[in-house]
Amino acid sequence: MKKAVSAVILMCGFAIASAPQFGPYSWIEADGGRIDVGWYGAPCVVDWDGDDLKDLVLGQFTSGKIRFYANSGSNDSPVFTTYSFIQSDGTDISVPSG
Ligand SMILES: [Ca+2]
Numbered sequence: 001m002k003k004a005v006s007a008v009i010l011m012c013g014f015a016i017a018s019a020p021q022f023g024p025y026s027w028i029e030a031d032g033g034r035i036d037v038g039w040y041g042a043p044c045v046v047d048w049d050g051d052d053l054k055d056l057v058l059g060q061f062t063s064g065k066i067r068f069y070a071n072s073g074s075n076d077s078p079v080f081t082t083y084s085f086i087q088s089d090g091t092d093i094s095v096p097s098g
Contacts, residue, residue: 028056030069030080038062048086056080064094 027034028043035041037060048055048068056069056078066086073079085092 028080031082035069035080037067054078057086058083059095064096065092066095 029035035056035058037058040059040061042059044057045054046057047053048057049070052075053071053073054075055071056067058067058069059065060067067083068086069080069083071078072081087093
């Protein structure tokens with residue numbers, strides 16, 4: 001009986017879950033140009049500064065530093081200009097890379 005209940009729950013999970021839908025890609029830009037951090041950028045969209053606008057946090061492979069692009073637009077139409085490095089105690093955070 002336990003196996004049957006588990007199977008039904010598992011099947012419901014598959015029935016409810018839907019596959020993600022993706023549109024065509026677009027470049028993420030800042031100051032009118034493509035953002036380029038080299039390889040393995042690892043972008044993350046999050047409201048980093050707590051102003052209810054989703055920002056861009058982006059690692060860069062070569063230095064291991066983490067860029068923060070504040071969103072000055074809206075959540076539907078984000079606008080990024082320049083960036084700053086995320087710091088801790090006044091020092092840029094650096095994540096080992098390579
Ligand atoms: Ca924000």
